[in-house]
Amino acid sequence: MIKEVEPPPISFKLTLLRWLTMVASLALxxxxxxxxxxxxxxxxxxxxxxxxxxxxxxxxxxxxxxxxxxxxxxxxxxxxxxxxxxxxxxxxxxxxxxxxxxxxxxxxxxxxxxxxxxxSAAVILVARRADISSVADLRGRTLMDTPGSDEIAAMLKREGIDYQSMLRVPHEGNPRDLLAGRADAMVAYSTNEPFVLERLGAAYRTFAPAASGIxxxxxxxxxxxxxxxxxxxxxxxxxxxxxxxxxxxxxxxxxxxxxxxxxxxxxxxxxxxxxxxxxxxxxxxxxxxxxxxxxxxxxxxxxxxxxxxxxxxxxxxxxxxxxxxxDDSLQRWLISLVLVPVGLAIAALVAYRNRRSLRVAIARLGALPPFATMGRPRLSLIMSLLFIGLSIPVLIFIMIYNYNKNSAGIVSILNDAVAQTSQAGVERTQDLIENTESPLRFLAEVAASDPGYFRIEQSRDLMYRALTSAAHIDAAYVSFEDGYHRVVTRIDEDRRRADPRIPAIANWHSSYVDAITNSLLRVRHRTFFDIWPNQVGKYDVATEIDIRTLPGYQSAKTTRTLAVTEPSINPDTGFPIISLRIPIFRGVEFIGCASANITMDVLSRFLDRHRASAGSTTFVADRNNGKIIAFPDKQKGVRIENGVLKIATLADIDDPVVREAHREHARTGADRFVFRSPINGEDLIAAFANFPGGFGQAWQVITLTPIDDFVGTLKRTNRLMMVVIIALTTVELFFIYFASSRLSRPVENVSRQLQSIESLNFDTPARPPSNIHEIAKLESAASLLRTSLKSFSSFVPLDVVRQLIKSGIPLTLGVEPRFLTVFFSDLENFSTHSETLAPDDLLIQISTYLEEVSSAIAEEGGTVDKFIGDGVMAFWNAPAERSDHVLRACTAALRAARRMERVNDVWEAEGRPRIHLRIGLNCAKVLVGNVGSSNRLSYTALGDGVNVAARLEGINKLFGTTICISDSVYDQTKNEILARPIKRVQVKGRKTKFMIYELLALRMSDDPELRIRHRDEQLSAMTQQASQEFEAGDLPAAEHAYRDLLKEFPEDSLARFMVAECTGKQGSGLAKVPPA
CATH class of the missing domain: 3.40.190.10 (Periplasmic binding protein-like II)
Structure with a gap:
């Protein structure tokens, strides 16, 4: 009859899990x-x-x-x-x-x-003219504007200009209107109109409200x-x-x-x-x-x-x-902030309720091979590590903290230095342009008022003064729409090498080119001076030059303002120059340009002298095409391609660090980043700073600075400090370990004594007591424990005590259900032997028997429960669990039986009687634990499975077998053991019959005590065949099979019994075996 099983109560953990699930759902x-x-x-x-x-x-x-x-x-x-x-x-x-x-x-x-x-993106743009250089200069000017420029109105008012009273020009959103002079200024967006002006190459000025505090x-x-x-x-x-x-x-x-x-x-x-x-x-x-x-x-x-x-x-x-x-996002965050602590509290409660399981899990983790082999550290090591853990991290933290703080400060200084260097490069370049723009505007104004002045020789004195107003101006010239061109230049070694007709002592040069006429021939008239205006030579040469076709001329004409050209190679010097051109208007008519060529040597030398650090490199490049404008090493600013001198670019300059910075800048788009040098692997900071809007060219100042130039000394100091700390710590650890070893040795001795006691080894030699009071008391307590446990072990089986100590099961009343393999053994006809043998001989034989059986059980990890006269009860899988406990019990039974066979042979040779051993094995779920009273406990197993094992031991007598095992044992180990079937039996207390077997050997073992002996397999096979016939009810066939077995094994008691069973000479009542 199947009993109805009640549903188990909902556990505390399951309830918490459901609550956590609900809380998570609400949070989501x-x-x-x-x-x-x-x-x-x-x-x-x-x-x-x-x-x-x-x-x-x-x-x-x-x-x-x-x-x-x-x-x-x-x-x-x-x-x-x-x-x-x-x-x-x-x-x-x-x-x-x-x-x-x-x-x-x-x-x-x-x-x-x-x-x-x-x-605000709203700004005022003006063409770069000398008469509008500040917001205040807009007073009385015309303005292209759209309604709603409140920040522009505020900026103008702050400068004393009434925004409403300014002359307005309709705003069509075209910056070319500004260049064409339709208005003096225009309101624009810094994100839009400046792009058009920069593409046109027009220089302009920007007035932003933020610069005026708006x-x-x-x-x-x-x-x-x-x-x-x-x-x-x-x-x-x-x-x-x-x-x-x-x-x-x-x-x-x-x-x-x-x-x-x-x-x-x-x-x-x-x-x-x-x-x-x-x-x-x-x-x-x-x-x-x-x-x-x-x-x-x-x-x-x-x-x-x-x-x-x-x-x-x-x-x-x-x-x-x-x-x-x-908003609700804040509400959701608040909910999350509330739910997180609640969840942590619930988790902590679960952990508290399951703290025993946690301890068991930790214990099992420690039993795993990787952890078990490590063992527990020694006290001296713990004391040393404790010092390391308390002192070394503090030292390292202080060092790292100081390093990070110092690094942050130094990096801040580095950033400031880079920013200052970049700003200095921008300002120096702007100074070069402005210092050149001023004399050019003066030349343009003179030409506008008197265009014929520059067609006479006296004008070259004015141009000479313009040329010498700044050291970086290489040439100053005025060009007209009719092709007339007058120039004053410097003479250097490069020019003298390029033209052998130039006198060796010449330092200055002036020339003019005739206007374009119907004549096919135009002439360049050149004059040379050593000290101005002392002439040292002159010559005329035919030329086809047309200044109107040179870069920047048409741009200046179109934009009506300063035009700055891209760098180009000066054919005389072989180094880059840029040209500045100021348009000349006579009224509204464009009549030409006043121009100057600027060599970038001055800027290159400035950048070389003004570095962010000793290893830093600062240079100027065009951010659109990457052309190098100025480089500290001017030789790297140019390159030769197919025999032609060209300006180097960021992508092909003969400097791998610059090329790497350019690639990283193109990849990341960042204006400031750290990259690694392809030469030596050092880290550098790259800073790309654009020239301000209105400059006329999309230039940028690039600064590459090795970080170690600033933090290198700090790094070296930190490394030295680390070496010193490691060295001092090593020496200190040696002394600490020595002292801790001396201090911990008595404690470790006590620990070893306790370990010996745990293993029930009471032979530990005594040591001199410690001089430390607390340790001496601990040694005394350990000695007392050793003496007490040794006395206790004299009354309780040593194996049981050892297993109980190692398993950690507390000595309190209580049992638990567990699947065990139970072993029973006794001696056949022991009562008769005890009556015929002298007490001393009986003691020798019974002690030998008990020793052999106990040792066989112990070797296979079994627990000897008790000795009952000549009987022994043992079991496996308690107190320590073993997954192979059934096979171990079979192994112990075989060892005990075969050892007793050897002992009997010895006894027989000595004239002593042989004693036949009988063993019964059964595996089942039973109750195991400490039973008895509060004053006296016994660790034992109880239950039907135990009784069955005892009955199987007794049933050996009926069949003449040695080791009788139940079907449950056979089912668990049939692939590892060799056994033969006996018969289905019904033991006392059981209502159903079950098959029992005789254990013969282990199949795969080479151990003499376990391996298959001669003809064991034949005995098993023949018995198996006969049993199948008997269990099938074919008694004649079964009788014939058992008789064949007797022919092969005449001494086989089981076969003899089964023949009688088949012929009916045995009563049917034998099927129910009486208690042993």
Missing amino acids: AASHPATALDAVSMQLKWKHQFQFAGYYQALEQGFYRDAGLDVTIREGGPDIDVSEAVARGKADFGVCSAGILRDWGAGRRLVVLAAIFQR DFYGDNLCASEAEVKARPDRVASFRAASVKGWAYALAHKEATVDLILRKYSAKKSREALLFEAEQTATLVGRDIDRIGEQDPARWRGIAAVYRQLGLLTDDTLPAALIWDGN
């Missing part, structure tokens, strides 16, 4: 928005361009979709009023300017969600107050996704530009959009973690400016102007 639900997409619109303030790149990428990369939003981006334009559209609900979100403060006064209650542009925010993400109050979750999600989009756009500028060209607008070129991207990154800020930040103090400053302009009557900020950020 609280931290993730709904999946349904909410349709919203975004209104831009102008046409599609990089100015709105973050919103494009938020849409493209799915950031809006992940936030549960379906966003439509609407293009802006001159007729779109974003504030009006957002305030009236025509758009949910928009890009607004700082003028949002004025919108509040007009009843448009708009909220700034994020200040995307930390600076610190306005630029583009702001805004929404209506009604939207923020009605849908705070949606507003927060849109803002977060937009900021994320901006971070992505700025990190992937080229990909974003491609996206704009592909999906939004192709009106701008890719180069223009990339220029805009770089400028936009400056306005947004380089720190992507701070995108969108806004400061109430800055808004109050902006409001104060508006009040000063008379645009606001009160500079108090509206309470709802700045988004406070109290």
Whole structure:
């Protein structure tokens, strides 16, 4: 009958697991928005361009979709009023300017969600002319402007200029109008119009409000107050996704530009959009973690400016102007912050409730081979390591902390030095240009007032003064539209080598080229001077030169301002020069250019002298084509290609460090980074600093500085300190280990004594007591424990005590169910032997028998439970668990039986009687543990499985067998043992019959005590065949088989019994075996 099993109670751990699952589900639900997409619109303030790149990428990369939003981006334009559209609900979100403060006064209650542009992009551009060099010079000038330039108005007012009263010119967004002179200045965006001017090569000046202290925010993400109050979750999600989009756009500028060209607008070129991207990154800020930040103090400053302009009557900020950020994302974070401690508390509670399992797990981990073989460290080692753990990390921490702090300070100094060097390079280059521009403008003004002056020889004195006004000017010349050209130059060794007609003592040169006429022949008239104006030679030479075709001439004509050319090779000197050209206008008519050639030797020498460090290199290059403008080693600034002298570039310069910096800059797009030198592997900091807008050329100052120039000494000092610390620590550790060994030796002696006691080895030699009081008391206690346990072991079986000590089972009342293999043995006819033998002989034989059986059990890890007269009870798999306990029990039974056979042979030779051993084995789940009373305990096994083993031992007598095993033992070990079936039996206490077997040997063993003996396999096979016939009920066939077995093994008692069983001479009652 099958009993109905009650469901087990829900455990504490399972309950906690369910609670944790529920808490995690709630956390996930609280931290993730709904999946349904909410349709919203975004209104831009102008046409599609990089100015709105973050919103494009938020849409493209799915950031809006992940936030549960379906966003439509609407293009802006001159007729779109974003504030009006957002305030009236025509758009949910928009890009607004700082003028949002004025919108509040007009009843448009708009909220700034994020200040995307930390600076306003609005600037004033002027052509580079001497008469407009500051904002104050704009007084009385004409201005190309569009409505709404509040920050421009504030800048002008600060300089005393009434913005409203300035003469206005319609603004068509074309910088060429500025160059053409339609206005003196134009309001522009720093991200757009300067690109056109730089592409034209036009020099210009920029006046930014921030430089005048007008610190306005630029583009702001805004929404209506009604939207923020009605849908705070949606507003927060849109803002977060937009900021994320901006971070992505700025990190992937080229990909974003491609996206704009592909999906939004192709009106701008890719180069223009990339220029805009770089400028936009400056306005947004380089720190992507701070995108969108806004400061109430800055808004109050902006409001104060508006009040000063008379645009606001009160500079108090509206309470709802700045988004406070109290959105559901904050709520989700708060929920997470609450749930995390709760989860940790629950986990700690679970760990506390299961601390015993944790200890068991740690114990099992320690029993694993990798850990078990390691053993436990010695006390002396622990004391040494304790010192190391307490002192060395502190020293290392102090050293590392000092190194990091010092490194941070030195790196800060390095950055400052690099910045100063870069700035010095920019300023020095600008000085070269400005120092050249001034005399050129004077020449241009003279030519404009009297064009014929430069066609007479007296003009060369004026040009000589212009040439000698700066050491870096190599040539000064005035060229006219009719082809007439006059020049004054220096003469050096390079020029003398190039033209042998130049007198050896000449230092100066002046020449002029005739105007272009119908004559096919034009002549260059050259005059040479040693000391100006002392002539030392002259000659005329035919020429076809046309200055109008040289670089920069047409640019100056078109842009009507200073033109700076790209570097080119001076054919006379073989080194780079650049040309500056100032256009000459007589009224509105362009009549020519005043020009100068600048050698970069002066700048190269300056860069060589002014280094950020001894190993630093600073040079100037064109950021568009990579051409070297100035390099400390001027020989590296040029290269020969196919016999032609050319200017080197960053990609092909004969300097592997520079080439590597260029490659890394192109790869990362960063303006400051650390890279490794391909020459010696040292780390260098590369800094790329662009020349300011308006210079006329896209140049940059590049500084490469070895970090070790600044931190090298610190590194060397730290390495030396580390060596000294290691050396001192090594010496100190030697003395500490020596002292700790002397101190710990008595404790280790006590530990060894206790280990011997644990193994029940009581032969440990005594040692002199320690002089330390506490250790002496510990030694005394260990000695007392050894004596007590030795006495206790005299009354309790030593094996049981050893197993109990090693297993760690406490000596308290209690049992547990466990699957054991139980062993019973006794001697056949022991009572008869005890009556016939003398007591001394009986003691010898019984002691020998018990010794042999006990040793066989112990060798196979069994536990001897008790001796019952001549009987022995033992079991396996308790107290220590063994996975192969059934096979071990079979092995012990075979050893005991075969050892007793040898002992009997000896006894027989001595004239003593033989004693036949009988063994019974059974494996089953029984109760095992400490039983008895509180005063007397016995570690034993109880249960039906134990009784069956005892019955099997007794049943040997009936069948004449030695080792009788149950079917459960046979099933567990049939592949390893050789056994033969006996018969199905029913023992006392059992209602069903089961098959029993006689154990003969182990199959795969070579041990003489275990291996298969001669004819064992034949005996097993023949018995197996006969048993099958008997169990099948074919008694005649079974009888015949058993008789055949008797013919082969006449002494086989089992075969004789089974023959009788088959013929019916044995009563049927024998099938139920009486108790042994």
